[in-house]
Amino acid sequence: MSEIRIGTSAFTAAGWEGTFYPKGLPPREQLSYYATQFDTVELDNTFYRTPATSTVKGWYAKTPPGFLFAAKVPQVITHEKVLVDCEADLKHFLETMDELKEKLGPLLFQFGYFNTSKFKSGTEFLARLKPFLKTLPKGYRFAVEIRNKTWLDARFAETLRERGVALALIDQNWMPRPWEMKDKFDPITADFTYVRWLGDRKGIEEQTKTWDRTIVDRRGDLANWAELFREFVRRNLKVLAYANNHYAGHAPDTVKLFRELYEKRK
Numbered sequence: 001m002s003e004i005r006i007g008t009s010a011f012t013a014a015g016w017e018g019t020f021y022p023k024g025l026p027p028r029e030q031l032s033y034y035a036t037q038f039d040t041v042e043l044d045n046t047f048y049r050t051p052a053t054s055t056v057k058g059w060y061a062k063t064p065p066g067f068l069f070a071a072k073v074p075q076v077i078t079h080e081k082v083l084v085d086c087e088a089d090l091k092h093f094l095e096t097m098d099e100l101k102e103k104l105g106p107l108l109f110q111f112g113y114f115n116t117s118k119f120k121s122g123t124e125f126l127a128r129l130k131p132f133l134k135t136l137p138k139g140y141r142f143a144v145e146i147r148n149k150t151w152l153d154a155r156f157a158e159t160l161r162e163r164g165v166a167l168a169l170i171d172q173n174w175m176p177r178p179w180e181m182k183d184k185f186d187p188i189t190a191d192f193t194y195v196r197w198l199g200d201r202k203g204i205e206e207q208t209k210t211w212d213r214t215i216v217d218r219r220g221d222l223a224n225w226a227e228l229f230r231e232f233v234r235r236n237l238k239v240l241a242y243a244n245n246h247y248a249g250h251a252p253d254t255v256k257l258f259r260e261l262y263e264k265r266k
Helices: 025-038 053-061 076-078 087-103 122-134 152-164 201-205 219-234 251-264
Strands: 003-008 040-043 068-072 106-110 142-147 166-172 190-199 239-245
Touching: 025 219, 040 166, 053 087, 068 087, 068 239, 076 087, 076 106, 076 122, 087 106, 106 166, 106 190, 122 152, 152 166, 190 201, 190 219, 219 239, 219 251, 239 251
Parallel strands: 003 040, 003 239, 040 068, 068 106, 106 142, 142 166, 166 190, 190 239
Antiparallel strands: none
C-alpha cells in the first residue's frame, strides 16, 4: 500500500520562530508543535553524534502515535571511519534509536563527496560498501546517499537492491535528479524510497543564513518531483521526503508548495 510522508530535515532552525513556530513558543514545545503540522521529521543532529537515550525517549514522548522519525547515521561511521571498524559505533547508535520503538523510520547513511585520495573509483567504494551492507541487522530500514555523480549507475543501484536498501534520491546542485537518469537505470531499490530536497548550500548561504522565507523559486523542480511521486504511488511504494532550508530558503514553505503541486494534478 502506497504511503507518502513529507517533513523537514531537522525541526529547529534560525528564523522559524514567528514564521513557522508561534512567536514565544518555548523550545521544549517545538517538536510537539511540529508534529501537529507534519507526520515525519529527518533528524539531522544524529549525524554529529549518537544522542543521549534520554533525548530519544523525549522525542518519542513529545510526538503522537503514527509519527515517524528518520535519522542520519553518525558521521563517525560514514565520514571518519568510512564503514571500517565501526561495528560498535553502529550497534550503539541502533540500540539508542530503538527507544523510538514503532516511530523509528529509515536510517540514512549519508556519504560526502570522496576524492581520489579516498577512493579511486566507484568500483573501489562498492568493494567496501557491499560487504558492509551484508552485515546490517534485520528489522531496520536503511537508505544510502552518495555525492559522486559518476558512481551513480545501475551497478550501484543493484548493490543496494540486493540488500533491500533504498537509494536516497536527492535534489542537489551537482547531482542528477531521478528524471535526468531514468533512462540509465531504475533508482528504486527497496519497497520504499527516500527523497531529500537539498539545494545549493554554498550558493544560498551567500544570500542568507536566516531561514525565515523562500528566496529561491523551486516551483518547476517541485512540479517534476510531484509527477515522480505519482509514479511512485502507481508502483505502490512508500515515500518519505524531507526538505532542507538550503533548498529554497524555508523548508516548511517548500513542503507546503510541494503539497499544493502534488494535489493539483493528483
